[in-house]
Amino acid sequence: MTNPASYRPRPGEIPDAPGVYRFSDPSGRVIYVGKAKSLRSRLANYFADLSTLHPRTATMVTTANRVEWTVVGTEVEALSLEYSWIKEFDPRFNVKYRDDKSYPYLAVTMGEEIPRVQVMRGAKRAGTRYFGPYSHAWAIRETVDLLLRVFPIRSCSAGVFRRAASSGRPCLLGYIDKCSAPCVGSISPEDHRALAEDFCAFMAGETATFVRRLEREMASAAAELDFERAARLRDDLGALRRVVEKNAVVLSDGTDADVFALAGDELEVSVQVFHVRGGRVRGQRGWVSERVEDLDDAALVERLLLQVYGEGGADVPREVLVPALPEDAPEVAEWLARSRGAKVSLRVPARGDKRALAETVRTNAEGALALHKTRRAGDLTARSRALADLERELDLPTSPLRIECFDISTTQGSHQVGSMVVFEDGVPRKSAYRHFVVRGADGTGARDDTEAMHEVISRRFKRLAAERAAGIGGSDAVDEDGIPLSGAVDPTTGRPARFAYAPQLLVVDGGPPQVAAAQRALDELGVDDVALVGLAKRLEEVWLPGEEFPVVLPRTSEGLYLLQRVRDEAHRFAITHHRKRRSTAMTRSVLDDVPGLGPARQRALLAAFRSVRALAAATPDEIAAVPGIGPTLAQVVHEALTRPGAPALDAEAPALDAGAPAATEAVGDDAVGDEAAEPSAAAAPPRAEAGILEP
Structure with missing residues (x-):
């Protein structure tokens, strides 16, 4: 606990102007961000008698050991800066409204030549009309299924559309009249766009116009004794009315x-x-x-x-x-x-x-x-009990509020990678996940899992030591005036550091050999304030460094459940990155071995010649004609592909897709790994099915 008086600014130091302030803890983490019309008046409130402060405010000021501020010109600028800092530093004492999912929208891609209606999530794209958000994707699909009777616009994916166009046969929706089949020319692009505009107009609230139009057409068909068409229009009218009923008017003046x-x-x-x-x-x-x-x-x-x-x-x-x-x-x-x-x-x-x-x-x-209270009560209790179990069973000085777990993934010694996952307060903190490419002593990889574990642990704590030595972490780092530096904020970039927080508990996936390798890495670096355990898969035994026998936690222990969740998450994250590297290696091209030929130039050559075989048959002058390829590089490419035994002369070597970005590896010791870095459904081949496809 810190005495707020120890870091209270001196009188007159705080300006009487609008600005944004931030409190940092001894490890340098920004724990609170706020704004004020007058920084002097607002900050003075935090350094009042602790007994007069709200309990959470008192906890915050006694957790912090430094306060900084930035003066801005207007209160609007203060709003923007406060939002930016909260988003960047993720302060633990700020209220954060965390939505647990990405809400779906009904989207019509009006920017395409043949507009498509679909479910979309995530960032919005230019040229696309959005309606929503909706609470469930199935609600959008039900609405679209009803509206396609009246507005039969395209809803298939790009792959389905291309296959139908090449075969000359529409998909199922085209046969059942829920698509006007622009893919086979059943409707012109202009008429199809008009249908899409009507669809958007209906979704935008112009429902009465289309309902009245169908009523007139139905009455006209009945008067002409075209009862079959009148029946279809009656069903279409019923579909529109059901959609309208689902979106009842709540404000009569058309308010947005x-x-x-x-x-x-x-x-x-x-x-x-x-x-x-x-x-x-x-x-x-x-x-x-x-x-x-x-x-x-x-x-x-x-x-x-x-x-x-x-x-x-x-x-x-x-x-x-x-x-x-x-x-x-x-x-x-x-x-x-x-x-x-x-x-x-x-x-x-x-x-x-x-x-x-x-x-x-x-x-x-x-x-x-x-x-929420009903569902969360048991979860909060279980998390608190799990941390208390670990503190008691492992004889830790405090509850392990930050747990880091490491795992190694490899296939017969190739493409070795390590993963680091972080749990804070018993829940994953995915923005802090990291993955490592294992190099080994000779740069070709480690001999076994224990050597790989030693390397990964060493690199993680070397980064911690390096950042602290640079004044990016730790409470002892000071500037030339003796003022503590901002800890976990990199002074050169002003952004949060990546490895500046030390865990209270370090978990490795494995038994005594892996634990011994990790302990050796910690001893070599002089790290003695981090507890270390290993969790063996066979009997879920907890191994401590130097102990002959494991600690066997009860099978009903919440602490054991937490260790299992941490270990399983580290394994999942490691194997995901390993599969990605292995997949990248399997798609190597013969062009990767040509000196001076990077991904951009490879794409340019393949776009011009379409294949490696055609490129190998070209003359240096023809190769040099490609933009970005000079005469010298053209000669190098020609010699590499035409020398005796070159792969391009024997068989067609795998090549990069000319229209796709080349896969690259991160340069440096460590790469950031979070959920955005993992393979997603968007990266999978499109499903060949008709209807509304969710991206």
């Missing part, structure tokens, strides 16, 4: 608004938002966050709006309805207007339909909080 509501207690806060477009509820989102800051509803709303409408966030509508106005409401409204590019009304609904809708959203928030 986001309606927010909060419900919480002293520990947690539940957030719900209804997205209203064209007077109809088009989507709903909700999440629950721990209330780690002592903030009232107005401050919580301000933090919420910054995170929801920040970079890459939701679209800003004309109106934002909130349960309480932030203290800096004009500045927040100006910030929202900049994001939208037009005026935004930020207010609390006082009466009428909007007030009634806000009450409905609040009811949803209260229900979500009650459900």
Whole structure:
């Protein structure tokens, strides 16, 4: 525990101006970020008598050992900087509204020659119309399935579309009249685009126009005694009406608004938002966050709006309805207007339909909080019990709030990789995951798993020592004036360091040999403040360094369950990276061995000659004609491909796809590894099926 008086700024040091401040702990981690109209007045509140502070605020100031600030010109600039710092440093004492999933949108790719309707998640793309978000992808598919009767636009993937065009036969949807089959020329691109525009207009709220049009066409068909067509139109009309019923009008004036509501207690806060477009509820989102800051509803709303409408966030509508106005409401409204590019009304609904809708959203928030408490009570208890079990069974000085686990993955000694996963407070912290490429003493790889484990552990803690020696970590690092440096913030870049946090518990996947290798690495580096254990797979035994017999935890122990989860996550992360490297190695091209020929030039050559065999048959002058390839390099390429025994002369060697980016390896000791670095469904071959395909 730190005495706040030990790092309190001297009188007159803090400017009386708007700005953003941040508190850092002894290891250098930024633990809190805030903004103020007057930095002097706001920071003075944190250094009052501890007995007068809120318990969470008192915990924060006694955890920190340094405070820094940045003065800005306006309060709007302070809002933007505060949001950027919270996003960059992920402070533990700031309220963070963490959504547990990416919400799906109904998207129409109007930027393509033949627009396609589909489910989309993630970042929005130019030239695409979005409707939503929706709570479930199946809700979008049900809506689209009904609308394709009336607006039979393309919904197939690019692969299905190309195959149908080349074969001259439409897919199943084309045969059952749920697609107008532009792939085989059944409809012109212009007419198909008009259908897509009608589809977008209907989804945007112009429902009455299309309902009346179908009613007139149905009546006309019946008057002409074309009862078969009238029956089809009747079914189409029923489909449109069912879609309209699913999106009932809640605001009669065609309002575009986001309606927010909060419900919480002293520990947690539940957030719900209804997205209203064209007077109809088009989507709903909700999440629950721990209330780690002592903030009232107005401050919580301000933090919420910054995170929801920040970079890459939701679209800003004309109106934002909130349960309480932030203290800096004009500045927040100006910030929202900049994001939208037009005026935004930020207010609390006082009466009428909007007030009634806000009450409905609040009811949803209260229900979500009650459900969350029911589901989380057991989980929070189990996590606390697991950490307490490990502290007791392993005789640790404190609970292991940060656990790091290492695993090695290899195939008969090739493509060796190591993984490091991090659990904080018993849950994964995936942004801190790392993977290592094992090189060995001679650069060709380690002899076995123990040598690989020794190398990986050594490199991890060498990085920790190097960053601390550079003043990026540790409480003893000071500048030329004797002032402690900002710890886990790299002073050269201003960004968080990658390896500056030491674990309380180090876990290796394996038994005594792996534990001994890891302990040898720690001893060589003089690391004596990190506990080390190994978890063997066969009997789930916990091995301690130098012990003849393992520690056998009860099979019902929450501590054992936590170690198993950590070990399994390290194994999953290691084998995922190993498979990626192995797959990359299997697609090597003969061009990879040509000196001076990088991925970009390889793609240029393959785009020009289409294959390695054709490239080998070309003359140096023909090769030099390719943009980016000079006469000298052309001669080198020609000689490499035409020398006796060259692979290109014997058989067609695997080559890089001219239209795909070349695979590259990270340069340096370690590479950042998180969920974004792993193979995803988007990287898999497209499924050859008709209908709505979720990317």
